[in-house]
Amino acid sequence: MNWWTTDETHDPARKSWVASANGHEAFPVQNLPLGLFAPAGREARIGTAIGDHILDLRACAHAGLLGGIVADACREPALNALLGLPAAQKRGLRRRISELLSDADFRNVVENKLFAARDCELHVPARIGDYTDFYVGIHHANNVGRQFRPDNPLLPNYKYVPIGYHGRASSIRASGVAVRRPKGQRKLPDRETPSYEPTARLDYELELGVWVGAGNALGETVEIANAAKHFAGLCLLNDWSARDFQAWEYQPLGPFLAKNFHSTISPWIVTAEALAPFRVAQPARPAGDPAPLPYLLDDADQAHGAFAITLEVYLSTAKMRETGDAPFRLSTGPATNMYWTVGQILTHHASNGCNLSPGDLLGTGTISAPDRSGFGSLLEISEGGKAPIVLPNGEERCFVEDGDEIILKAAASAPGFVPIGLGLCNAVVVPAV
Ligand code: CA
Numbered sequence: 001m002n003w004w005t006t007d008e009t010h011d012p013a014r015k016s017w018v019a020s021a022n023g024h025e026a027f028p029v030q031n032l033p034l035g036l037f038a039p040a041g042r043e044a045r046i047g048t049a050i051g052d053h054i055l056d057l058r059a060c061a062h063a064g065l066l067g068g069i070v071a072d073a074c075r076e077p078a079l080n081a082l083l084g085l086p087a088a089q090k091r092g093l094r095r096r097i098s099e100l101l102s103d104a105d106f107r108n109v110v111e112n113k114l115f116a117a118r119d120c121e122l123h124v125p126a127r128i129g130d131y132t133d134f135y136v137g138i139h140h141a142n143n144v145g146r147q148f149r150p151d152n153p154l155l156p157n158y159k160y161v162p163i164g165y166h167g168r169a170s171s172i173r174a175s176g177v178a179v180r181r182p183k184g185q186r187k188l189p190d191r192e193t194p195s196y197e198p199t200a201r202l203d204y205e206l207e208l209g210v211w212v213g214a215g216n217a218l219g220e221t222v223e224i225a226n227a228a229k230h231f232a233g234l235c236l237l238n239d240w241s242a243r244d245f246q247a248w249e250y251q252p253l254g255p256f257l258a259k260n261f262h263s264t265i266s267p268w269i270v271t272a273e274a275l276a277p278f279r280v281a282q283p284a285r286p287a288g289d290p291a292p293l294p295y296l297l298d299d300a301d302q303a304h305g306a307f308a309i310t311l312e313v314y315l316s317t318a319k320m321r322e323t324g325d326a327p328f329r330l331s332t333g334p335a336t337n338m339y340w341t342v343g344q345i346l347t348h349h350a351s352n353g354c355n356l357s358p359g360d361l362l363g364t365g366t367i368s369a370p371d372r373s374g375f376g377s378l379l380e381i382s383e384g385g386k387a388p389i390v391l392p393n394g395e396e397r398c399f400v401e402d403g404d405e406i407i408l409k410a411a412a413s414a415p416g417f418v419p420i421g422l423g424l425c426n427a428v429v430v431p432a433v
Contacts, residue, residue, distance in 0.1 A: 001091070002388040003087065003228040003272065003279075003304075004276050004300075005228075005276060006277050007095065008095070008098070009029075009095055009098040010276065010376060010418075011030075012096070012258055012418045014030065015018045015029065015092075015102060016028070016029040016101045016102050016426050017034070017103075017107050018050045018051045018053055019103060020051030020053065021047060021050045021051030021053075021101070022051070024051045024052070024138075025290070025411070026185050026375060026411075026420065026421025026422070027051055027052075027420070027423070028051070028183060028418050028424050029050065029059075029102050030417070031049070031103050031266035031270060031273065031420035031421070032047060032049075032050070032094055032097050032098060032271070033047045033078055033233070033270045033422075034046065034047075034057075034082065034083075034269045035054075035079075035121040035123075035125045035267050035268045035269065036077075036079060036122070036124070036125045036126075037117075037118050037120045037121065037122050037123065038121045038123065039115045039119060039380070040121075041197060043312055044077065044121075044123050045057070045058040045059075046075075046078075046079060047050055047077065048097055048253070049117065049268055049423070050101055050114070051426070052117050052118070053114045053117055053122055054115045054116075055097070055113055055114055055386065056073055056113045056114070057074040058075055060074065060097075060110070060113055062075070063109065064114070065096075065100060065106075065109065065110070066093065066096060068089075069085065070085065070089055070090075070092065071078075072215050073085060074307075076097070078125065078126050078127050078359075079125045079269065079356050079359065080126045080127055080358045080359035081358070083212070083232040083233075083252050083269070083358040084213060084232075084283055084357075084358030084359075085214075086229075087213075087229060087272075089271050089317075090232075090271065090272075090273060093272070093328075103379070105304075107226075111371065114337040114365055117321055120402075122174050122175065122268075123174055123267065124172060124173065125267060125268070125269055126153070126269075126428075127359055128169040128172055128414045129168075129357050129359060129363045130169055130171040130356075130357070130360045130361075131172060131209045131337070131360070131363070132167060132346050132349060132360075132361075132362050132363070133164060133165055133167045133207075133239060133255075133363035134163065134340070134363035134364055134365045135162075135164060135346065135366075136162060136163075136338045136339050137207075137337055137338060137365050137366045137367040137376060138154075138158070138337070138339040139368040139369060139374075139375075140346040140366040140367065140368035140375075140376055140380065141154055141158060141163075141360060141365075141372050143368060143375065143379075144377075144379060147379070147384045148384075153368065158248065158264065158329075158339075159285075159290055160170075160290060160292075160346055162296075162325065162340040162348045163365075164348075164349070164362075165254045166264075166265070167245060167255075167260060168237075168260035169361070170384075171260055171262050172264075173188070173262060173264055173265075173427075174264070174265060174266075174267040174319075175265070175267055175423075175424055176426065177264055177429045178284060178427060178428050178429075178433065179240055179428070179430065180262070180264045180430055180432065181199060181202060181258070181432040182197065182202075182242055182245070182428065182432065183196060183198050183199070183432050184197075184199060184242060184244075184245040184249075184257050184258070185245060185248055185249065186244035186245055186247075186311060186366070187201070187248045194248060194400065195274060195336075198432035199243075199244055199245060199432075200244055200399070201242065201243035201244040201379075201385060201398075201399045202240070202243075202399050202400040202401075202402060203240070203241045203242075203243050203377050203378045204238050204377060204378065204428065205237075205239035206236075206238070206311055206313050206331070206376035206377065206402060207232065207236070207264075207364050207366055207367060207376075208234050208235070208236065208240070208307075208311075208335060208363075208367065208410070209235040209265050209362070209363055209364075210231065210342050210346070210361070210362040210364065211233045211234070211235065211236035211239075211269050211270070211359065211360075211361060212230060212231070212232060212346070212356045212357065212358060212361070212362065213230050213231055213232030213233075214229050214230050214358065214360055215230070215360075216230070216356055216414040217355060218353060218354075219353040220353040221347075221351055221352075222228045222235060222347050222349075222350040222356070223240075223347065224296055224298040224301055224343055224347045224387055225299065225313070227296045227298075227301065227303075227342075227344070227347045228272065228301075228343060230291050230346050230350075230356060231272050231346060232269065232271065232345075233270050233271040233272050233273060233275070234269070234270050234275070234307070234309075234422060235265045235266045235267070235269055235270065235408055235422060235423075236265065236267050236268040236276065236281060236311075236408045236422050236423075236424075237263060237264070237266075237267075237361075237363050237364075238263065238264040238406060238408055238425055238427065239259060239263050239363055239366070240261065240262050241258055241377070241379075242258045242261070243258070243259055243379055243384075243390060245265075245295070245411065246259070251274050262427075264421045264425055264426070265361070266422050266424060266425035267423065268423045270420065270422050270423075275307060276418075277412075277414050277416075278308045278413070278417070279304040279305070279306070279307065279308075279408045280304070280306045280307065280308045280318035280336065281304065281305075281340040282301070282302050282303075282341050283361060284392070288418065291345065291405040294369075298343065301344065301363075305341030305342065305343050306335070306341060307335045307336070307342075307412065308335075308384055308412060308413060308414050309334070309335035309410050310332060310333070310335070310336075310411050311331075311332065311334070311335055311410050312316075312331070312332045312409045312410070313329070313376065313407070313409075314327035314328060314330065314331045314407040314408075314409070315327060315329070315330050315397070315405070315407075316397035316404070316407065317391065317395055317403060317405075318402075318404070319393065319395060319405050320393060325393060327405070327407055327408075328391050329390075330378075330381060330389070331373060331375050331376060331381065332373065332375050333367065333369030334369070335367055335410070337368060337370075337374070338367060343363075345362060345364070346362070349362065361433075368380060371375060378398065378399050378400065380396065380399040382397070384397075396403070400429055401429070402429055402431045403428065403430075404428070404429050405426055405427065405428045405429075406426065407424060407425070408424070408425035408426070409421070409422070409424060410422040416422045
């Protein structure tokens with residue numbers, strides 16, 4: 001079975017006896033994302049989202065409804081072991097959960113293991129050993145490069161090397177955790193020296209988070225033809241960025257404190273298995289671009305390595321929430337605006353023998369469309385702070401203000417299949433200390 005092959009769990013006719021799942025925009029029975037949740041006042045455990053409920057997979061394992069090494073992994077306090085299982089085991093788990101939630105015969109033994117999602121707290125789903133952020137959104141790279149280097153926006157390595165840097169795992173938080181406006185060094189153009197103060201150019205970055213499945217030993221590489229075995233699933237990632245700190249500190253070693261003060265992820269891992277129907281071809285490179293070097297080029301990866309996912313960013317200001325206004329959509333665009341596939345960034349990361357581990361997280365980098373309607377950061381939308389956005393209530397924004405909530409959303413859809421969502425990636429910004 002190939003990694004893009006669908007099975008009965010993707011059948012659009014399949015319904016759940018959990019009524020809220022049928023027609024649910026994010027979590028129908030065709031999705032079954034994995035996460036770590038804590039019912040009110042109790043410890044966190046592994047579960048799956050189904051409609052507006054969460055199924056306790058640890059309880060399913062204890063009750064003998066799951067078997068073997070999958071059941072052992074579901075009893076763990078985080079998802080690392082489960083993510084690292086072979087694809088056949090993970091596919092087997094998905095088929096079993098789908099059966100438990102769609103076959104009414106199981107209702108009487110499963111229903112008491114469901115919790116209302118609104119009563120639960122969602123955690124970062126795995127112990128993230130390492131976090132790396134890539135830069136595969138070529139339109140973002142062009143737009144930002146133009147602001148920093150007008151004559152030379154895209155450096156010559158971009159079309160050969162999936163550019164990335166090692167980020168900070170300790171400051172990654174799940175949706176809903178407030179983001180404290182960071183303080184740092186900024187140097188204003190009309191000043192001789194920098195000052196230490198709260199950022200005046202706080203931004204979001206719309207990214208996909210790539211969860212690493214099976215790891216590779218130090219010194220070994222991941223062949224591009226096998227990269228899918230190392231891909232466990234996707235979430236949304238907001239790589240909060242302080243643009244004024246970034247501009248001052250980024251040379252010569254790249255991003256540092258402008259990026260590592262807080263990153264927000266959507267807490268559900270939408271699995272590689274769930275995403276099978278939404279695999280599409282990697283868009284052809286523009287004429288004149290070089291072909292990827294052979295270690296990054298694989299026919300199946302090129303034919304199925306991209307995702308039919310639509311991304312959206314919304315802004316809700318404190319004033320909008322007070323007056324009951326709906327969040328304002330800042331942008332929308334497709335995830336196919338990635339110059340490199342997930343398989344290519346996994347392979348490239350391990351290409352020098354760097355060891356990846358189950359539960360590592362890779363950010364794709366900001367995914368922007370070629371036009372303003374799909375720009376994935378305020379730096380791009382406001383043209384570096386020169387062109388404020390006017391919101392429907394008259395408020396203006398160049399960058400993120402205290403009290404603002406940024407909400408990332410994503411939906412995967414394909415003809416003949418039930419669409420699934422990644423859930424919300426949202427956080428409110430609170431003032432600096
Ligand atoms: Ca980023």
